[in-house]
Amino acid sequence: MPRYVLAGLTGVGKTLFLREQPHMIDLEGLAHHRGSAFGRHIEPQPRQIAFENALAYALIHYLHAGHPYLLFEDEGRKIGVLRLPEGIHRGLYQGAQRIVLEVPLEERVDNTLQEYVIEAQARWLAHDPGNGFTGWQNSILDSMNRIRKRLGGERHRELIKRFELALRAQHLTGETEAHREWIGFLLTEYYDPMYHYQMQRSELPVAFRGDAAAVRDWLAQR
Template sequence: MTFKTTSDFKNIVLEDIPLIDVRAPIEFKKGAFINSINLPIMNDEERHLVGICYKEKGNHDAVKLGHELVSGNIKDERIKSWESFITKNPKSMIYCFRGGSRSSISQEWIEKYAGKEIVKLEGGYKAFRNYLIDELDAEVQSSKPIVLAGFTGTGKTILLNELENSIDLEGLANHRGSTFGRHTTPQPTQINFENALACKLIKHRAKGYSHIILEDEGGNVGLNFIPKPLAAYFNAGDLVVLEAPVEERINLTLQEYVINSQSEYIAHYCDEALGLQEWFNYMSNSIIRVKKRLGLERFTQIYTYFEKAYANQLKTGIYDFHQDWIKLFLTDYYDPMYKHQLDTTTKNILFRGNNSDVLEYLKSLK
């Protein structure tokens, strides 16, 4: 019996093909692909036992043990989970680590017992991962990078997401890229960040854009880092500087880091009081972490304003009190750093302007 296979990884990315990952959950958590779901042929314990058997007795006995462990109702349930996913996603494909026994057996069972065909990835996870790593090479990029810069609170990420030819690195890393950048949900593993970034670059290149617009992130976003050659390629791009009055920046920061962030914490903990307290704890610790860089006097002033603002918010339900500490943090901490960077940069500044002017300019750079 001949089963279908493919190594057309580019098409998988461009067509957003759903993928069934039949590796064990412990493998999936370390790294997987976008549009993939973990429906393992063996769970972690079963895989562990088969691995021991393979080392002690060889492949034949290991395969035999695997069939014994995954049989009867266990086997039926796993086939049903694959069948259900394929029914909902008819273009689905399947993979294991190297495209060997696990995906081959799964593919055979799906056709034999579920009556459905599914394509297997040649070389499995490892081959697809290597393809994506190659696509992160700076030398294969064809678009000219443009770096969107500007003081904190100007709304760079909001503007970036209005452009078709941009890549939101902060979105991929699930981090705002600042002192208070962490979300309630964890950042992706480094492998998953790289896989997602590679897919974005492949799609961007397939559309033939001459420019790629990115924020000025340096080499990392939170705990995720951009491969050094690619980061250097991005950072070598010319600058476009987004400008906004300080009052507008305060309001944007208030909306994102206080109002929206508190709502995120409340939703995450499913409890308003607990969510607000966890938000306060995180923000408080974040301010304390930069105490040395702020200096004792500025730190004390900012932290005092922060505590008073939070207490007033709990009492009155009004967020406006947070504007005081936000203004100090922007003007006394972030602004001097960004001003120094812009004053000393050797990069070419292509354009400066407000939100509407910068958006119009960047949209002209396809």
């Protein structure tokens, strides 16, 4: 069965695109984690054994369902605190081809604002109406501190400064638009260089690249 790895810069909408497709396995959904430094949910991830059992069941069910191909999102061995079993990871990637989803930076900022700020704040407030905003704020700061070493001290301080300015603006106006500043900085200064480095090291051939509509049409012909 052909296997396609859905790749692309952070914010292109890989997960949303993947979940619209009929022939896919959602590794991040099974792991209950978005697969990045900012990928934790309020609820904890499942235990490793529960994740492995759910993944094995999903793969067995998929293989017996007669799908023409398998599409899954590009992941490392670790998804949050969970590890993809080495044999499954190797089996998924060996002989696979990469599909690269591409969108402009402004759209990536829009998508990340929706995910990291608007939807995340709503989840935190639903979870804890009295302290949800503080919980969300602390979760973002914790994620920013987790990438301090890789980002570098000066850029980390700049990221924190932009985040604090966005918080003040939101408190004053009730709007989330100011968060675009730190999100754009995070994408271009942290995520993008890391992605390009990983792609340079990857041996997977690129079968197709394009925006969501083009990728959707290409997959429909498989």
